[in-house]
Each structure stands twice: as structure tokens, then as C-alpha cells.
Amino acid sequence: MSGDTTDLIHPVILCGGSGTRLWPASRESFPKQFIPLAEAHRSSFQATAARVTDGSVFARPAIITANDARFIVAEQLAQAGLAADILLEPARRDSAAAVTVAALHAAARNPNALVLILAADHVVGDDAAFLSAVRAASLGAKAGFIMTLGIVPTSPSTAYGYIQPGSPLPGAAGEAGSRKVERFLEKPKADRAEQLIAEGALWNSGYFLFRADVMLDELRTHSPEVLAAAEASLAAATRDLDFLRLDTEAFLQSPQISVDYAVMEHTTRAAVLPVSFPWSDIGTWGALWEVSPQDADGNATRGRVALHGTRNSLVHSEGELLTTVVGLDDVVVVSTPDAVLVTSRERGGEVKNLVEQLRARKEPEADAHRLMYRPWGNYQRIDIGTRFQVKRITVKPGARLSLQKHFHRAEHWVVVHGTAEVTVDDQVTLVHENEAIYLPIGCVHRLANPGKIPLELIEVQVGSYTGEDDIIRIEDVYGR
Amino acid sequence: MSGDTTDLIHPVILCGGSGTRLWPASRESFPKQFIPLAEAHRSSFQATAARVTDGSVFARPAIITANDARFIVAEQLAQAGLAADILLEPARRDSAAAVTVAALHAAARNPNALVLILAADHVVGDDAAFLSAVRAASLGAKAGFIMTLGIVPTSPSTAYGYIQPGSPLPGAAGEAGSRKVERFLEKPKADRAEQLIAEGALWNSGYFLFRADVMLDELRTHSPEVLAAAEASLAAATRDLDFLRLDTEAFLQSPQISVDYAVMEHTTRAAVLPVSFPWSDIGTWGALWEVSPQDADGNATRGRVALHGTRNSLVHSEGELLTTVVGLDDVVVVSTPDAVLVTSRERGGEVKNLVEQLRARKEPEADAHRLMYRPWGNYQRIDIGTRFQVKRITVKPGARLSLQKHFHRAEHWVVVHGTAEVTVDDQVTLVHENEAIYLPIGCVHRLANPGKIPLELIEVQVGSYTGEDDIIRIEDVYGR
Numbered sequence: 001m002s003g004d005t006t007d008l009i010h011p012v013i014l015c016g017g018s019g020t021r022l023w024p025a026s027r028e029s030f031p032k033q034f035i036p037l038a039e040a041h042r043s044s045f046q047a048t049a050a051r052v053t054d055g056s057v058f059a060r061p062a063i064i065t066a067n068d069a070r071f072i073v074a075e076q077l078a079q080a081g082l083a084a085d086i087l088l089e090p091a092r093r094d095s096a097a098a099v100t101v102a103a104l105h106a107a108a109r110n111p112n113a114l115v116l117i118l119a120a121d122h123v124v125g126d127d128a129a130f131l132s133a134v135r136a137a138s139l140g141a142k143a144g145f146i147m148t149l150g151i152v153p154t155s156p157s158t159a160y161g162y163i164q165p166g167s168p169l170p171g172a173a174g175e176a177g178s179r180k181v182e183r184f185l186e187k188p189k190a191d192r193a194e195q196l197i198a199e200g201a202l203w204n205s206g207y208f209l210f211r212a213d214v215m216l217d218e219l220r221t222h223s224p225e226v227l228a229a230a231e232a233s234l235a236a237a238t239r240d241l242d243f244l245r246l247d248t249e250a251f252l253q254s255p256q257i258s259v260d261y262a263v264m265e266h267t268t269r270a271a272v273l274p275v276s277f278p279w280s281d282i283g284t285w286g287a288l289w290e291v292s293p294q295d296a297d298g299n300a301t302r303g304r305v306a307l308h309g310t311r312n313s314l315v316h317s318e319g320e321l322l323t324t325v326v327g328l329d330d331v332v333v334v335s336t337p338d339a340v341l342v343t344s345r346e347r348g349g350e351v352k353n354l355v356e357q358l359r360a361r362k363e364p365e366a367d368a369h370r371l372m373y374r375p376w377g378n379y380q381r382i383d384i385g386t387r388f389q390v391k392r393i394t395v396k397p398g399a400r401l402s403l404q405k406h407f408h409r410a411e412h413w414v415v416v417h418g419t420a421e422v423t424v425d426d427q428v429t430l431v432h433e434n435e436a437i438y439l440p441i442g443c444v445h446r447l448a449n450p451g452k453i454p455l456e457l458i459e460v461q462v463g464s465y466t467g468e469d470d471i472i473r474i475e476d477v478y479g480r
Numbered sequence: 481m482s483g484d485t486t487d488l489i490h491p492v493i494l495c496g497g498s499g500t501r502l503w504p505a506s507r508e509s510f511p512k513q514f515i516p517l518a519e520a521h522r523s524s525f526q527a528t529a530a531r532v533t534d535g536s537v538f539a540r541p542a543i544i545t546a547n548d549a550r551f552i553v554a555e556q557l558a559q560a561g562l563a564a565d566i567l568l569e570p571a572r573r574d575s576a577a578a579v580t581v582a583a584l585h586a587a588a589r590n591p592n593a594l595v596l597i598l599a600a601d602h603v604v605g606d607d608a609a610f611l612s613a614v615r616a617a618s619l620g621a622k623a624g625f626i627m628t629l630g631i632v633p634t635s636p637s638t639a640y641g642y643i644q645p646g647s648p649l650p651g652a653a654g655e656a657g658s659r660k661v662e663r664f665l666e667k668p669k670a671d672r673a674e675q676l677i678a679e680g681a682l683w684n685s686g687y688f689l690f691r692a693d694v695m696l697d698e699l700r701t702h703s704p705e706v707l708a709a710a711e712a713s714l715a716a717a718t719r720d721l722d723f724l725r726l727d728t729e730a731f732l733q734s735p736q737i738s739v740d741y742a743v744m745e746h747t748t749r750a751a752v753l754p755v756s757f758p759w760s761d762i763g764t765w766g767a768l769w770e771v772s773p774q775d776a777d778g779n780a781t782r783g784r785v786a787l788h789g790t791r792n793s794l795v796h797s798e799g800e801l802l803t804t805v806v807g808l809d810d811v812v813v814v815s816t817p818d819a820v821l822v823t824s825r826e827r828g829g830e831v832k833n834l835v836e837q838l839r840a841r842k843e844p845e846a847d848a849h850r851l852m853y854r855p856w857g858n859y860q861r862i863d864i865g866t867r868f869q870v871k872r873i874t875v876k877p878g879a880r881l882s883l884q885k886h887f888h889r890a891e892h893w894v895v896v897h898g899t900a901e902v903t904v905d906d907q908v909t910l911v912h913e914n915e916a917i918y919l920p921i922g923c924v925h926r927l928a929n930p931g932k933i934p935l936e937l938i939e940v941q942v943g944s945y946t947g948e949d950d951i952i953r954i955e956d957v958y959g960r
Contacts, residue, residue, distance in 0.1 A: 032698050042566035070743075080535075148750055258829065306834060306841070308833050308834040308837060309830055309833075310738050321801075322504075322819040324819065324834055324838075325821075326834050327928050328811065328822060329825030331822065333822050338800065339803075339804065340801055340802070340813070341806065342808060342811065343806035344806075346807070347808075348806070354786060354788040357788060361786070382870060383872055385897070385936065386897065387897065388938070390938055392863055392865070412892075412916050414942070416866065417868070433867075434943075436918065456868075458863070458870055458895065458940045460938045462894070479688070
């Protein structure tokens, strides 16, 4: 790989999943790829983005994500000091549409661009090995193959699809280890998985590396509807702040199909590079336990945890809750400020069914977190009672909330950190630490942080109705 | 039993335990006998007190409790509409000292008074059967025996001591089923328990029924130090509001010993009435599961709970936390606003060891609850951060907090329900719902509820130190 920009690989990170099997940490409002799970201080999305920053290998990355996650993506990139294009999908249409958009986006800069598709929620244990694999696979991609990375299995997992490799690719790509794909295989039963491993099959990691023109050719042949929808949605895309918003109507024309079904199972150009770096898609809490550091008793813990007579368990306390286990082995306990999950390492996949049950019961914790992220900062409810609610609100330096009013509640704001600029009707007031201000029912108001440090305030709402939907937005800098 | 007051039974409820094996619901600051556990809306203390209110059988009850629990006892009696004498033990000296105080307290009214000792944390499934048993046992007590109730075992429990019954008592007492005690037996191993049951042994319930003069005679013979300490502490007792406070110095002279060791194992007057009403001392969460209503899957749940693929488990959510279990059987999960316990039904006894570990780590949740009871009402922390803390405070109608000041924090109070009377230095202000007041650092202030409904307010503390011990009490109606 040289410094020649036409040789650079264009990384595209697919960031659209919701990860309900990792509930209650992962929820629709803040899914698993954005949560520090395998690492304590960095999300898998941040780790994935950081993995493709070597400017001698990679072009500026693109992120394809859901509309609701856009501010989280922007915030996490900023936190990590990374820059990327952010493309917004108007709806979930599975991976084929996203991969097609990725190919078109890269092709606009260079028709023969190499494109690397990465999932935001995978964990890789060895960045250098990953980079070597990408370099090796790029030889096959340049030669016109749609490359995948096939992980050499470390256990007869039934949670992954498998790839049966065939004959070596011709030339340098084959010398570097790449082989044609003989067959893609669905997630197997346990005994079949043993057999597949004996036959040399590999885990299907979901990484793809291809020349944009090659992928677009294959799409034209095997999935013209997906290609047409992606082309139209990109042509009619609009810029919204720092985001590129794909056109909704056009995008919705795409069939909901994975790139595996749309292209890979039909193309004759599928190839695979066997790799053996530590890797997981963290599909369940049990899978996270496997890749987490463990103590002498085999326990992986985080946060305020106390154990007695407990082994081989994962116990995470994600808030202030003191989370304890006595006399149980092989369990998973995850506590958050508003929900607790207790399950076994083996049966963690059924958490998905639990979340469906919670949705059917209309429990707010099914999809929403207590801590809600907003472009201006975040808020969380800290207490609620009859005719009142209390929130802690954090506003980033320089940020401002919408100009708004409420019909059913008055609000008392007590600044506990930083300085607030509060507009009430026509009055603008600076409210400092240990000062309070009162917002009567119906007043038009706005909160901003004019300072250099985060603003924290306690909001006490009093009124007959304190629901989130009692808000009239009169003006908003974030276009909401 | 006639209406003749000299025949009335003097119930004495021992209320001093701390119940750490039922952590995190039960803690030193609010132990298990005061928590609605077996019943949803009544504590076992309240149920126990209500069990001895039949005025044709029982005299006014006495409660013997720890100093720290005095306001809880008074509050729970008031809630249940019950009246009782409340005697305060200055320290824990096990059951011998408390039983001796009970005997002396009854003897002061009638030297031959019948005294019934009850533990506040036991659960009885049939009040009528309990009352019949007490009536039957009273025949033996009147005849000069120290009666116990021996529960006919329903399982080879290793959690209880056993009593081997001997020959029937003479006369009416024997005809009513009472027998001499052949032997008291310590908690057995499992195989020994089977054998004991085969031999007709009974669970030692810890109920005692005796004539005051008989018990005092036996104490004089077998435990004169306990008797002397109890006599002196009662003679020098002081009245404090509605409480009778035993003299500390005198009480501390008592050896720390159970009434079983001090008297029952030595006396020749021990007798037992076999009884078979449903009974438990709720020693562990597993024991609570056994006496709790269960659904078709054998699950006993309370509060915000969701289960998937879970059987024969106890899952309690005591606050707002959504508490969930997936794919586990025979477990116990208890969540409270600040702590979560996960254990098995079988190994719940080890929770005691966990609490010891938490104490060693100086975790505040080991002994203190988030919700703290005070004579004037209660408070709980709802948020804490750098240089601030937020509490919800509830004040009973007519109650007033101490006149106080703080050196390190200012306070903002927002009234969300009811009306507050706030004294700040020399100013008295009424603060109504949806009004706020500011208390600068160092001001002398007092909060009272002059109204007819509970007062609720949100307190935002701001300052360099927000610990509970930054308080100077200038005056207090509760003598603290």
C-alpha cells in the first residue's frame, strides 16, 4: 500500500443495529455499539473507528447510521478525536442497502476505490493483526474479488454463520492466503458446528473488502432494486448540519435484505481470507464474558460489585447500584439505574424474548434509557412523584436547548455547576452556581451554557402533567 | 380465660434483631421485622402486635426494642392503630436480659402475671390456631411451667433448633397436650434432622409463656447476674417522650446470653406444647419464598418484575427498578433503590457473609437504607455529584425538624406537595406548593409542616461538603 490516494481503502462503518440481547445496557435509545462494554472507556464503535485511522492505509471513513443515533455518533467521534462522513439511513433496510450506499459513496471519489465494510459492534483483540489481514485481503479485492475475513473458529459456536473455503485465489492474493468461497452456511446446530470445524470451515465475520466498481457490477446483476434505491436516495440526499441525510422516499424502495443474501450467495467473485485474531460480535452477555478480563475465580466485574461464593460470572453495575451475588456460578447480572437483568451465561440469547415481552407490556425501559442523550448534552430523571418530577440536566459548553414552553408544568432550576444563560420571555439572566430561577407555567424559555465548562442543573417540575410531550418547540439550533 | 384482668396474658414483643440475612431489604437502619415481607402491606412486627390485641385474652402489650428503632416502632404501632408500652434497650444483650425485663415489667403490675414472649420477625399462617395454642399453653404456665410452643416439623430443616418432648404435664395442661421438655437440641445437620423428626422432636419456635414469678425464681437460681442487671436498669429507667429508657450502665452489666442458655437448659420447669400452625422465622430469602404465594411456575414476585423461562424463584423489586430474570430457576433476586442481591434459594444463608464483607469495605449500603426514617418523617437521597446533593424530604403533618445550621452547604428547597413553615434566622415564612426558598450557608433554620397533609419537598444542597454530619442541632422537639 503506497501513499497514492487512489490506493487508499475507504472504510465504511455500519452502525445501525439495536442490540437488544445486551439489554438493559443496550437499548434502542443507545444501542450496544455506543456503550463501553468490552473496554471500560471506549465503545466498540469508537474502537472500530480508531482501527481505521492510519492515513497511509485508509481514506476518511464514512459512518452509516440511523437518524436517531446521529448525535451520539457525532459526539463519540468528537470525544475520540476522529473525523468521518456521517450518512443517515431514513429506516432500517438491512445490510444490502447500506453496503450499496457505501460503494456508491466511495465510487463518487474514485470508481475503483477499495471499500472496507466494518460492523460497529465487533470486538477485535489485536489491531495490528487486523491491519495485516486487511492489507492481505486488499490484494484479492484489487484483483476483482469481493473479499470477506473468515475467522478460524476457537469453539464450535452456533451463534455464527460459517464459510467453507475453496481453492486459493490466483497470484499474489492466493499467496497471501486468500481462497475462493466454496459455500456460505447458516448458523449450525452444535453437532454440525463440530463437523464444519473439522472440515476447515471459518466463522463469517461480516467484514467485506471490495472494489466499488466490482460490488456495483454484482449489485446490477443480482440486486438491481437495491442498487436503484441506493442511487436515488444518495442523489436526492440533503445536508443537515454535519450529516448527509439519504432521501427517505427513495431509500424505502430498497428491499429489506442482507448483503449476504442479495449478493454474496450469488456472486462468483466471493473470496475469503482465513484470519485468527481474537474476535467476537458480542452477541450475548455470555460472549462478552468470554472476551472480558477475569479474576482468579473467573469473574468479570465492573462498577460497584460484591461477590461471595461466585465463579465464572459476569457482573456489571453501570450506575450507582451496589450489585451483589452470593453462591451462584455461571450467571450474568447487569444493573443500570432503572433496570436489572439476571440470566445465565448459556441462556443470555433469550434476553431478546424478554425485551419483546417488555415492549408488549409497554415498559419504558424496554427501549429508552434513564440517561437520554441530546445534541446539547443529556438529562436523566432522578425522582418522580404525584404532580412533580426532578431531572439532572447537563449542557455542553456553548450548547443551547430549544426555545420552548410547557402548558402543564412550572419549573425550578437550581444551578449546581457552571453558569446558565436563561431566557424567560424577553428577559435574559445569567444564573450562577448555587443560584436558582423560576419558570412559570406557559412562559417561553430557553437554556444555554455560555461558559467553558459543562453546566449542570437540577430541574424540579411541578404541575398536573410532567410528560416529555408537554413541550412546544418554538426554535431549535439542532433542526429538531 | 375470663375477663378477670389478673388472668390476662401480658404479651411482650422482642423487637431487637437486625436480620442481615435478608439484606438488602433488611438492614441495621430498618431491620426485617419492620418491612412488609411475607405480607405486602404489613410488617411482621405489625402482624405480631395485631395477633395479641384480643382484650379478653391479652393485657396491653410491651415492646422491647433498640434505641435506634424507637421511632419506627412508634410509627408502625400508630399506623396499625395499636397501643403498647415501648421499652428501650441501651444495647444488645441477647434474649435473657430482654425476657427478664419483660418478666419484671409484668410483675410490677401482677406478681403472678402470665407473660407471653413473641419475636417480632416470625410469620404465623393461622391467627386463630395461634390463639388456641396460647390458651392451651397458658394452662401449663399457670401451673408453674415455663411453656414453649414446639412446631411440628414440615421438613427436616437445619435452620431451627429442636425440642424433644417428654411425658405429659399433670392435670388439665397435660390433657391440653403440653409435655415436659426432655431436651433442647441445637440446629442439626440434615441427616440428624431426619432422625429427630422420626423421633417426634419439634422445632423450637422461641415463643415462651410463663408466670412472671416462676421465671424470676428460675433467673434467681440460674442467672442471678442477668436478673440483677435487669432489675437495676428498670429501677433507674427514665421516661423519654413516650418511651421507657432502661438505664444504660445497669443494663450493660448483664451477660450477653440467650434465655435458652441462661434458663431453659437448666430449669426443671420447661414444658412444650406441640402445635402445627404454619410458621416460619423467615431466616433467609429461601424461607420467605416458602411462605409466599407463588404463581403456576412457582415464582413469588413483588413490584416491577419481568421473568422469562424462570421457575421456583423469589424476585422482589422494592423500588422503581425494573427487575428481570431470564432462564434461571431456584434463584432469589431482590432489588432496592441502592442495592441488588442475586443468590440461590439454597444458599441465601450466606448473605450474612456478604454483609460482613460489605461492612469491611465500609459500603454505606451494608447497614443504612437510602430511605431514612426520622421521627418527623423521612428523607432519601435522589442524586449526588461533585459539590451537590439532592434529597426528597417528607414531613408528617404537625411535625418539625430540629433548629439547625450547616457550615459547608447552602440549600434550596422546592415544595412539591403541601405547605412548609420555614424559619430562617428570625424570619418565619410559609412556602406553598410550587414555591422555593433559599437557605444560605450558616443560617439558622428549621422546617415544619403546619398543615394537615404530608409535606414533600426537594432539597438541592450545594457546597464543598454535603455529608450528613455537617449539622449543628440548636434545638430538637424529639430530644435528639
